[in-house]
Amino acid sequence: MSKILIRGAKVLGGEPQDVLIDGETIESVGTGLSADGAQIVDAEGQILLPGLVDLHTHLREPGREDSETVLTGTRAAASGGYTAVFAMANTFPVADTAGVVEQVWRLGKEHGYCDVQPIGAVTVGLEGKKLAELGAMHESTAGVTVFSDDGKCVDDAVIMRRALEYVKAFGGVVAQHAQEPRLTEGAQMNEGVVSAELGLGGWPAVAEESIIARDVLLAEHVGSRVHICHLSTAGSVEIVRWAKSRGIDVTAEVTPHHLLLTDELVRSYNPVYKVNPPLRTERDVMALREALADGTIDIVATDHAPHPHEDKDCEWAAAAMGMVGLETALSVVQETMVRTGLLDWAGVADRMSFTPARIGRAEGHGRPVSAGEPANLTLVDPAYRGAVDPAGFASRSRNTPYEGRELPGRVTHTFLRGRATLMDGKLA
Structure with missing residues (x-):
């Protein structure tokens, strides 16, 4: 799908907003957004950050x-x-x-x-x-x-x-x-x-x-x-x-x-x-x-x-x-x-x-979450807390100092120019 609608995310930790992605860019940011045929991402309670x-x-x-x-x-x-x-x-x-x-x-x-x-x-x-x-x-x-x-x-x-x-x-x-x-x-x-x-x-x-x-x-x-x-x-x-x-x-x-x-x-x-x-x-x-x-x-x-x-x-x-x-x-x-x-x-x-x-000087990255900007975005669930398990890492190596340590937050979605590379915590 070319359109993705992120609903209810706290943009940079602020008030909940909707973010509509169309292709590689952010089409609009606001409340009560809708788009026919868009893939819906329910982000209530989550923080939306630039990638x-x-x-x-x-x-x-x-x-x-x-x-x-x-x-x-x-x-x-x-x-x-x-x-x-x-x-x-x-x-x-x-x-x-x-x-x-x-x-x-x-x-x-x-x-x-x-x-x-x-x-x-x-x-x-x-x-x-x-x-x-x-x-x-x-x-x-x-x-x-x-x-x-x-x-x-x-x-x-x-x-x-x-x-x-x-x-x-x-x-x-x-x-x-x-x-x-x-x-x-x-x-x-x-x-x-x-x-x-x-x-x-x-x-x-x-x-x-x-x-x-x-x-x-x-x-x-x-x-x-x-x-x-x-x-x-x-x-x-x-x-x-x-x-x-x-x-x-x-x-x-x-x-x-x-x-x-x-x-x-x-x-x-x-x-x-x-x-x-x-x-x-x-x-x-x-x-x-x-x-x-x-x-x-x-x-x-x-x-x-x-x-x-x-x-x-x-x-x-x-x-x-x-x-x-x-x-x-x-x-x-x-x-x-x-x-x-x-x-x-x-x-x-x-x-x-x-x-x-x-x-x-990473072109297209580190940009505001606003209309017209590249849709390089990250969603994180700040309420999550769990023990680090390196067995689930995507990296080829496992040399983490945090194995078994409880840490907060979990990245749920990552979007690279509007394409989900991580969706619901799983690599696309």
Whole structure:
């Protein structure tokens, strides 16, 4: 059917309204709407949001299809309410050429569960020594505007400066994985009381904070845009807040797991809690929540990092770092930010759709829920509460830190340009 009538949804958490979708666009928004032959979606009590946008997803293809593929990753995205994701460059081969980013872009188009925008590598092979083909990737069919060596830090200040200068020419942004490598050699978890008690190598907050401080100053000097990936410490919040007060063009993201989980969980030695950057302290968690609420941190990004069972079901020191997050992100944000009163649903829409779409220039996404706009939409049942069961994930991997934990909210429908990719909680 070309027409879909969503009835009684609370648009951005406001008063109940009807939304009529005709083809790929929203035809009208109001009360008492009707349309002959339209498919009816009863959304009473549900929240209608613009389709979510994730600026930080690992889809693993090409090269690690045992962890995830573009198909399984975008199915997971649709299940979590996402209509667009930005795919990180640390694939095999690395997405450091026009050919590789175009391959990822085409796979996204073929599978169709959400739009896939590749992120290009900053340096060749993520080696931090020579700039990758930034211009060629931008001019390719994929139209890359975001560049990152995520998984590794661009620790050479000269290379970082050159990257900022290069992307400035076309309005691009460098997304930095802030980790001073010499301060984190052998690090296994957050440096603090828990690491000392467990005898695990500590990952000091200053390893993140020193890189952020350097990079905001470089961005100011060059007059370019810099984005901070997965910010995780209270000190990092203060540096970003200071930079924004000076008018520096910096944006920052926080992951759902850094809004909820702390380093105390590492006492279990369960590798599911091993992640980069590491889980921090309760003080850091509270600072991150407050910064997301006041806008110092601009967005929530999942850092969805799938791994096969054998890479996580082993001793802590040998385990891979990372967690899946696309299918639980909205629930964690509801738990940490909405239920606590730090954000309303309009604020969630800003942090998880409007602003990430603006930063990444995701055309057609992060748009108002109003007539004439693309019908990229997400319906969530906020009254639902249940235990997370990874057996039901659409992702190929199951390395979630939330297994068995009760979380609120359930995405019931996702629409990509008017086509249901998720209907009544089931993938279309």
